[in-house]
Amino acid sequence: MENFNELQQEILRLKQKKNALVLAHYYVPLEVQDVADAVCDSFAMAQRAARAPEDLIVICGVRFMGESAKILSPEKTVLLPSPDAGCPMADMVTREDVLRLKREHPGAQVMCYVNSSAAVKAVSDVCCTSSSALRIAKALPCDEIIFVPDKHLGSYVAGNVPEKTFWLHDGFCPTHHKIAEADVLAAKKAHPAAVFAVHPECGEDVVKHGDLVGSTAEILDFARKTDAPEILIGTESEIVERLRRELPGKKIYGVGSSFVCPNMKKVTLEALCECLRDEKYKVELPPAELNAARVSLDKMVNS
Numbered sequence: 001m002e003n004f005n006e007l008q009q010e011i012l013r014l015k016q017k018k019n020a021l022v023l024a025h026y027y028v029p030l031e032v033q034d035v036a037d038a039v040c041d042s043f044a045m046a047q048r049a050a051r052a053p054e055d056l057i058v059i060c061g062v063r064f065m066g067e068s069a070k071i072l073s074p075e076k077t078v079l080l081p082s083p084d085a086g087c088p089m090a091d092m093v094t095r096e097d098v099l100r101l102k103r104e105h106p107g108a109q110v111m112c113y114v115n116s117s118a119a120v121k122a123v124s125d126v127c128c129t130s131s132s133a134l135r136i137a138k139a140l141p142c143d144e145i146i147f148v149p150d151k152h153l154g155s156y157v158a159g160n161v162p163e164k165t166f167w168l169h170d171g172f173c174p175t176h177h178k179i180a181e182a183d184v185l186a187a188k189k190a191h192p193a194a195v196f197a198v199h200p201e202c203g204e205d206v207v208k209h210g211d212l213v214g215s216t217a218e219i220l221d222f223a224r225k226t227d228a229p230e231i232l233i234g235t236e237s238e239i240v241e242r243l244r245r246e247l248p249g250k251k252i253y254g255v256g257s258s259f260v261c262p263n264m265k266k267v268t269l270e271a272l273c274e275c276l277r278d279e280k281y282k283v284e285l286p287p288a289e290l291n292a293a294r295v296s297l298d299k300m301v302n303s
């Protein structure tokens with residue numbers, strides 16, 4: 001444990017003492033990722049928690065990630081180190097919005113990005129991740145799809161599934177939405193040999209420049225495997241830091257200067273240590289909501 005600071009060592013001790021599984025999302029600070037048992041995309045954290053033998057799970061991420069873990073592992077104790085870390089995009093759509101859209105488009109099925117609350121998942125027909133969205137949309141047995149909450153991921157899917165009609169909710173991730181096409185063009189001009197890997201939560205005019213459009217895990221995989229020595233990253237800044245550390249032989253650049261999710265940065269070492277020590281901030285969901293949300297998540301996994 002000699003490379004860890006005092007707080008990190010205390011977290012590792014608590015983890016062992018309590019037989020807890022700590023899972024971190026790629027966007028939380030690297031020093032938090034370093035003490036986690038695994039670092040994953042949001043839904044992968046929930047799946048990992050469900051497979052694990054541990055009964056105490058700590059999800060280092062925002063609220064909807066803790067909810068997804070609880071939905072897949074209702075019998076386990078799921079803790080969130082920073083209960084005030086929410087996701088502005090998830091908060092942009094409510095259960096009532098989904099019910100209204102269903103009334104307006106009675107022939108459509110509701111496809112819900114996992115970056116959403118349990119209440120919204122509970123009234124949706126199927127969930128999707130950014131990596132499974134195209135496959136799920138193609139496989140849904142309907143001609144019309146209501147997509148919530150991310151208008152950017154929704155329009156990316158709609159553009160690639162032209163045989164279906166899409167009704168998009170107008171939510172967006174403020175962190176990815178902020179990046180403009182001008183930022184990409186400036187970065188490409190500064191690094192003309194670089195390939196560009198971008199997340200589909202960015203706007204259409206940004207995504208169209210991508211050599212790879214994919215989830216966080218797909219972006220990491222692309223960066224590791226590409227022969228290109230220079231890579232431009234179109235997603236949250238922690239990915240740039242992670243790749244710079246992991247791939248010292250490659251040049252990794254961010255796009256724009258403020259690609260930061262402030263909610264993910266609320267998950268600090270102090271918050272994680274306190275949460276583990278006091279076993280506090282348990283994720284609780286009403287059983288009916290949990291069970292209904294589980295149906296939408298299971299359908300995603302099985303379709």
Ligand code: SF4
Nearest residue numbers: 087088089173175261
């Ligand atoms: S990066 Fe965007 S979608 Fe992800 S948690 Fe932050 S606000 Fe939500």
